[in-house]
Amino acid sequence: MSDGALWGWVIPRGTFVLKGNGPERGWPQQPAGRRACYLPCGNTARPNGALAGLAAITAGTAYVTPAGAVIIGGVAGVLVVLAVGFFDRVRADDPVGAIAVHGVNGTWGALAVGLFAEKGGLFYGGGLHLLGVQALGVLAVSLWAFTATGLVFYLLKKTVGIRVPASEELEGLDINEHGIPAYAGLVAGSLGEVGVDEFAPDTTCAPEVVSRAAVQK
Known part of the structure; x- marks a missing residue:
């Protein structure tokens, strides 16, 4: 397990225990009658935290130091918890937290190269150039993916349908x-x-x- 994946596993686990209603389940505090649906309801926070760390460190594996990997993975562990809560609130159809793990933390990992890369990273005196290149790449890929996926699903919705009962x-x-x-x-x-x-x-x-x-x- 990489440093990034390790800290992606540790951070959400600690968050759940600190905020939980009990040590066995680790549920975040919620209004009476409703339990939080994080990653999803259950104990998948740990594997999803590790996956978030892996997703975040993938882009920068060859370019960042072990210390940088720890920071990137730690941030990913926090982001995955916050992102799952956000997508649950906006009613996104993502029961296993895939958008939070791969989308949010893949984006964070790509941007983190511009911050933590030993050669050209902002935190290593490289200025904003590499960070700008990474941000442009994220924007270009996101626009293409959202546009193409939206078009495909629109056509499917108008023809064969995309919902089950x-x-x-x-x-x-x-x-x-x-x-x-x-x-x-x-x-x-x-x-x-x-x-x-x-x-x-x-x-x-x-x-x-x-x-x-x-x-x-």
Whole structure:
């Protein structure tokens, strides 16, 4: 495990313990009746923190020092927690935190090259040139990706459609496509009906989805 990945793992774990409602679950404090849906609800903060550190250090692996990698990974560990909370609030369809891990921290890692690179980095006397080049690259790739993806999904929405019924959303597409759950404890619906009790639904994270599924049934 790289220095960046290591500190990407440590930072969110410490954040969850310090803010948690209990040492076993480590839930951040939330209003009564609703639990935070971070990475997602459960103990995936640690692997996603490590992935965030890996995503962040990828661009600069050959150019930064071990100390720089620790800083980049530590920042990634904080960013992944904040980003997941943000995308949850704006209702982005990202149940496993992929945008926060790869999008946010991939961007941070690319920009961090302009800060921490031993040759040309801002913190090593290289000025703003390399940081500007990295920022331009991030902007160009982001514009292309958002535009192309938006166009493809718009065409799919107008033709074959891109949504499944709410009941299938609640169960998870892994159940419908592959016949097995991907995240034990985060699925609901027909599993309870067939007696798979260990996969009992956890509806506190998405009450609005549960309500919508009930209405459609």
